[in-house]
Amino acid sequence: MQKATSTKTSTMRSILSGPLFLLCLCCLLPGCVNLKKVNDYSAGSLKSLKKFEEIGYTFNRACLDRCELEQLRSLRLRAGDCNCSLDQQADSIALLIYNSVKGYFEGMTRISDGKVTDYKPDALTKALKEGSFGDLKIGKEEVDSYAAISTILLRATTDIYRKKKISKYIEEANGPVQVLLSAMDFNLAANLNGKLNVRKQRLENIYVSLVNDSLASLYDKTRAIEDYNSATRGIELRQKQLTTFSKGLKTIAAGHQQLYDSRNKITVGELKELLTQYASDLQNIVDEFNKLKNQS
Amino acid sequence: MSTLDARQLNELANSFLAFAQAVGDYRYENTLTPAENRELSDLQWTLLNYSDDLFTTSAVLVMNDVADSLATIDEITKDINKTYRKLRNIQKAINVAGAAVTLGAALFSKNPQAVGKAIGGLVKTWKEKEDEEEEEA
Numbered sequence: 001m002q003k004a005t006s007t008k009t010s011t012m013r014s015i016l017s018g019p020l021f022l023l024c025l026c027c028l029l030p031g032c033v034n035l036k037k038v039n040d041y042s043a044g045s046l047k048s049l050k051k052f053e054e055i056g057y058t059f060n061r062a063c064l065d066r067c068e069l070e071q072l073r074s075l076r077l078r079a080g081d082c083n084c085s086l087d088q089q090a091d092s093i094a095l096l097i098y099n100s101v102k103g104y105f106e107g108m109t110r111i112s113d114g115k116v117t118d119y120k121p122d123a124l125t126k127a128l129k130e131g132s133f134g135d136l137k138i139g140k141e142e143v144d145s146y147a148a149i150s151t152i153l154l155r156a157t158t159d160i161y162r163k164k165k166i167s168k169y170i171e172e173a174n175g176p177v178q179v180l181l182s183a184m185d186f187n188l189a190a191n192l193n194g195k196l197n198v199r200k201q202r203l204e205n206i207y208v209s210l211v212n213d214s215l216a217s218l219y220d221k222t223r224a225i226e227d228y229n230s231a232t233r234g235i236e237l238r239q240k241q242l243t244t245f246s247k248g249l250k251t252i253a254a255g256h257q258q259l260y261d262s263r264n265k266i267t268v269g270e271l272k273e274l275l276t277q278y279a280s281d282l283q284n285i286v287d288e289f290n291k292l293k294n295q296s
Numbered sequence: 297m298s299t300l301d302a303r304q305l306n307e308l309a310n311s312f313l314a315f316a317q318a319v320g321d322y323r324y325e326n327t328l329t330p331a332e333n334r335e336l337s338d339l340q341w342t343l344l345n346y347s348d349d350l351f352t353t354s355a356v357l358v359m360n361d362v363a364d365s366l367a368t369i370d371e372i373t374k375d376i377n378k379t380y381r382k383l384r385n386i387q388k389a390i391n392v393a394g395a396a397v398t399l400g401a402a403l404f405s406k407n408p409q410a411v412g413k414a415i416g417g418l419v420k421t422w423k424e425k426e427d428e429e430e431e432e433a
Contacts, residue, residue: 059352066348073341090355097362100369107376116383119390158383165379173372176365183362190306191355194313198348201316205340208324212333 035159037276038166039112041255044282046105048248051286052098055188055245057238059087059094062195069202090187097184104173105252112166117158119151167263174260181253189246196235196242203231241292248285255282302357309350316343391424 067082074080110116207228211221300308319340323333395417 059355062348063352086349086352086356090352093356093359093362096366100366100373103373104369104376107373107380111376111380111383116380117386119387154386158386162379162383165376169372169376173369176369176372179365180362180369183358183365186302186306187355187358191309191351194306194309194351195348197313198316198344198351201313201320201340201344204320204324205337205344208320209333209337 035112035163035166036114037279038259039109039114040276040279041259041282042105042108042112044279044286045252045255046102046109048252048282048286049098049102049105051245051248052184055238055241057192057196057242059090059192059195060084062192062199063087065199066202069199069206073202073206090191094184094187097180097187101177101180101184104177108166108169111162117155117162119154119158170256170259170263174256177256178253181249181256185246185249185253188242193239193242196239200232200235203228203235237292244285244288244292247288248282251281251285255279302354302361305350305354305357309347309354312343312347312350316340316347319343388424395420 063084064082067079067084071079207224210216210224213221216224319336323336323340328336398417
């Protein structure tokens with residue numbers, strides 16, 4: 001009788017601890033997302049997104065630069081009134097969008113991280129010592145197998161729960177995420193970049209006058225051209241940063257769309273491959289951004 | 297103006313920029329009298345001011361397109377964080393259960409000293425759980 005019970009326990013243990021059991025549980029899911037890959041993608045997206053804080057150029061900065069150039073052009077010693085309230089408002093909107101999208105990806109990164117369900121059953125195993133408790137006798141083997149099985153079951157159950165939740169979040173968030181990423185891209189790559197183009201032309205406007213000035217010496221003109229080139233290079237570097245950041249936003253959006261499109265259709269292997277590609281593209285974009293930052 | 301959206305304002309800003317560029321090119325490529333030069337320079341500067349202001353206005357108007365999405369994503373993020381807390385609380389529940397099992401074992405052993413210690417352990421674990429939950433909230 002005792003032998004039969006022990007065999008049963010051991011078979012049960014080997015079934016429950018086997019990877020096949022977990023695989024079966026996972027594949028029962030309607031939206032079988034790969035948590036590790038979702039985590040890599042979310043963490044990569046977050047890293048790329050956070051480069052926003054390193055762009056170092058804002059609508060407000062553009063406004064202040066414009067006022068400085070106005071002062072220079074009119075050769076006034078004292079700066080005139082510089083009202084940048086609308087540009088500050090534009091910055092607040094960019095920041096609001098950034099914080100919302102960042103919050104979402106931070107949450108997704110945390111919830112898809114394997115560590116979140118890496119429970120430590122130490123408190124229970126320490127409490128469950130072998131010995132006699134009234135009529136109940138607990139042996140060392142029972143204590144060990146209880147701890148192993150409970151951890152595996154707990155992890156499997158919570159992982160299924162997580163996968164279901166993540167599939168639901170991806171489904172609900174995809175529309176808003178696409179809108180917000182596109183708006184952020186539009187404000188930075190189209191509007192802020194546009195303001196940098198305006199600045200380039202303002203500089204040209206001022207420097208053409210200097211170079212064409214018949215009273216200026218050859219030395220003054222040469223210095224003016226050097227200054228102009230240096231200022232233009234600075235603007236172009238900022239524009240490259242914005243372009244790189246914009247590439248990152250587009251990659252994040254495409255990755256999320258891919259997750260959404262394939263949440264119920266393609267196999268885990270295919271999804272894994274696709275998300276690996278997005279995570280690697282995002283890393284390349286972050287590296288490219290860092291290189292540009294080091295040049296400035 | 298009120299009927300234009302953010303994208304249309306951006307297009308308009310780019311049109312003014314292109315116009316300003318054409319004026320700048322003309323000024324650069326032709327020999328002009330100082331008065332003509334000044335006049336074209338002022339014209340280009342004014343066009344650049346329009347373009348600059350339109351880019352900013354376009355960036356502000358984006359808010360109209362994103363208000364709903366911002367509200368939705370913030371709600372989803374709240375839900376994600378709630379789920380995360382729930383998952384983390386499982387570890388706390390394990391710790392509390394462990395303390396309760398220790399108390400059960402102490403009661404079976406009929407050892408008053410062990411019972412007192414186990415009650416203390418359970419209260420301490422429970423308090424830690426509550427404190428952490430308060431911090432997270």
